[in-house]
Amino acid sequence: MLRPKFLQRSCYKIMFFLGIIDFACIFFNSIVCGYLSITGDLFCTNPIIIYLVGCISTGLWAGGCATCLLLGLNRCLALVDPTLARNIFGGNKTCIWLILPTIYGIVFILFTSPLLFTSRFYAMFFNPNIRIPGFNDSEEESRYQFGAKIDNLHF
Template identity: 25%
Template sequence: MEIFLDKNRFDSLYNCSFYNYDSVPRERRQNVIPGTFLLCLYIVFELLYLPCLWVFLRADDARRESCYRLMLLMAMLSMLSINSSCLIIGVYAIRGDVFCDRPNINFLIGMFCFATYCAESMVNFILALNRCVEMWNERICGQIFGRHRVYIWMLGALVYGAAMGFAFPPPIPNGMLVGWFWNPHLPFSDDENGNYQHILLPMHNFCIGFGLPLLYLIFYVLMRRKLRLISNSNNSSNDQQQRAGVDNRPNQMNVFLQVLLISMLNISFTYLYLYMQYFSVPNWAIIFASFAWACSQGFIPIIYITLNRSIAKGFKNIFVTEKIKKCNADGAARR
């Protein structure tokens, strides 16, 4: 934001007068097929998110469990991120737009979209930490994330995203390359002096790409240890309580699979996007990275619906049971 408000500095870095971006005709800059696919994914993914959010807002677990509140926030941020990974870059690809078509608007779009991405990544990280702490010690998890404390973590993630997006140079949507780049003048001019590099981007992507698998490895070890202890203590005085814990294993595994798959989808594009900011890659690799990013956002509702029992049950009750009741009521009224 500081760069945007400083006219002299903005003009020195984002001035398009030293080259002619129309030297490449718009027809050659367009990528209609990838852009159309991204727009189709945008429609499908957003439609899948809506019923999940509705179930989250009505489910008892969403109001009681801190992990579900984190999942709800992550789903809302993902819906916003899909605008950058699918809608914006899809439209730009079809039109063949580059930074110099609308410098000011593109700069502002880049700030907001990157802030949303960083906030969502941080919520993802906090969710993984929440799962590990709860599996290790539920009492300590309640002390750290219980009641209204989870909202402090959520607010911290949003503040972090805003700082990352608005305090540093943002990525710019590039329809000619079908991706987001910190160098706004690609492919017409290279950033030889590193004027557009985000100094914290490598650290952020490394923490997400390396930290999330590490947290879920810890989660898996803790879960196996806890289940082994429960299995070995079936003959103790609180045998009934321990067996209840064993019966809860499928639900624990489902929660683990949910957060693991969501995180793996985010990791799939993290290193790709980081690599192509510093090294030249073929166009197909850039397009692949963009689709990986889009799918990392859009597969979240599919994972929720297929692996989360509470959401699947709520989805069925709201959209299947209520529809059957309505049909029965209409049939009775006709009689």
């Protein structure tokens, strides 16, 4: 994909950018979260790392989604009106278009609530204390256990 004959096409520039985002997502969502699973870290034991990983992975997810939309727009436009596609995405204009998903991802990193990793379920949640007794957000949540209402269970 890095050969000059490919990088002349806007779709390859967008796909290369998306590949960089995907590699970063794999690092944070697989390697770092795998390490946190092995060490058994919870948000209480390592809040700074878990918060930063959550912010960055949420921003990368948003930036990746926006880049996919940009790639879809690029490909649809190339099918419908190739001349218009060349006018909009031709030359270095693609790099300018890639600023939009980058800004979108940065906004997610800085201004949204991140998903936080918990080794209890080996996953990321908005509430890192999910299903830990005494840490329920509401009375309604405490009545549920893994989707089944405790009131309706007959033993």
